Amino acid sequence: TDSNSQPLYWKVTNPTLSPTHLQDLPGFTRSVYKRDHALIAPESHVFSPLPDWINTLGAYLISPAMGAHFTMYLAKMQENSKSGLPPKDVERYVILEDHYPEQIIGSTDKQPLLETPGEVFELRKLLPTSAPYDFNIHIMDFQPGEYLNVKEVHYNQHGLLLLEGQGIYRLGDSWYPIQAGDAIWMAPFVPQWYAALGKTRSRYLLYKDVNRNPL
Ligand code: UGY
Ligand code: MN
Numbered sequence: 001t002d003s004n005s006q007p008l009y010w011k012v013t014n015p016t017l018s019p020t021h022l023q024d025l026p027g028f029t030r031s032v033y034k035r036d037h038a039l040i041a042p043e044s045h046v047f048s049p050l051p052d053w054i055n056t057l058g059a060y061l062i063s064p065a066m067g068a069h070f071t072m073y074l075a076k077m078q079e080n081s082k083s084g085l086p087p088k089d090v091e092r093y094v095i096l097e098d099h100y101p102e103q104i105i106g107s108t109d110k111q112p113l114l115e116t117p118g119e120v121f122e123l124r125k126l127l128p129t130s131a132p133y134d135f136n137i138h139i140m141d142f143q144p145g146e147y148l149n150v151k152e153v154h155y156n157q158h159g160l161l162l163l164e165g166q167g168i169y170r171l172g173d174s175w176y177p178i179q180a181g182d183a184i185w186m187a188p189f190v191p192q193w194y195a196a197l198g199k200t201r202s203r204y205l206l207y208k209d210v211n212r213n214p215l
Contacts, residue, residue, distance in 0.1 A: 009163045012181045015181030029043050030182075031043070034171075035067070037171040042181045053075065055078060056082075057076040061074065067187055069209070070207060072207060096131055102132075119149055121146060123139070124139040125138055126139065129210070129211075130211075133210070135207060135210060138205070138206040138208060141203050142203075144196050144200065147195035151193050153192075155188050157186065158186040158207060159207040160183065160186070162180050162182045162184075162203075162204045164180050165196055165201055165203060166196075167195050169184060171190055171191070
């Protein structure tokens with residue numbers, strides 16, 4: 001909890017569905033689903049019991065059915081909830097011989113700030129960068145007015161959850177206003193760029209596949 005005793009990332013768990021004057025406007029959503037990217041806004045979430053989990057409702061935001069090679073989902077857990085094990089051979093999808101990923105438990109605050117040559121955002125990584133790990137989760141912080149210098153186009157895929165703040169995300173030829181609670185899927189090579197706006201820090205969580213030859 002922060003100094004106002006709001007839960008961490010409370011806008012993700014209590015998202016503003018839409019501006020007040022648009023609240024309940026029938027049929028309106030900022031969500032889009034395209035060949036190489038998707039924006040899933042909170043008003044589009046559909047929760048149902050997560051298979052193999054106990055007392056947990058989940059909303060899959062990204063899955064292979066849309067072209068991704070990973071899933072990203074929200075899991076609403078309570079005190080008596082229990083997570084399920086990942087399906088066999090899933091999650092650590094490209095295992096290297098003689099390299100074994102370990103279970104990692106930690107928190108964002110304990111991760112060191114990393115160098116971001118040519119960029120201004122603050123970067124922390126939640127997993128080790130060593131070979132056993134075929135993906136990482138980045139936590140990226142932008143102050144209002146800061147933006148990505150590189151107009152990125154790359155082989156990696158991304159799943160993104162905006163934890164705090166608001167701004168404009170460019171995906172392909174579209175520019176989307178986004179706010180905390182929004183999720184984004186980026187296919188390989190989709191042009192991507194972010195500018196943080198508003199009056200507070202933007203923080204996002206970013207899945208990225210790494211450490212494997214894409215060939
Ligand atoms: O590491 C990344 O690919 C990251 N900078 N991409 C992004 O924020 N869209
Ligand atoms: Mn990227």
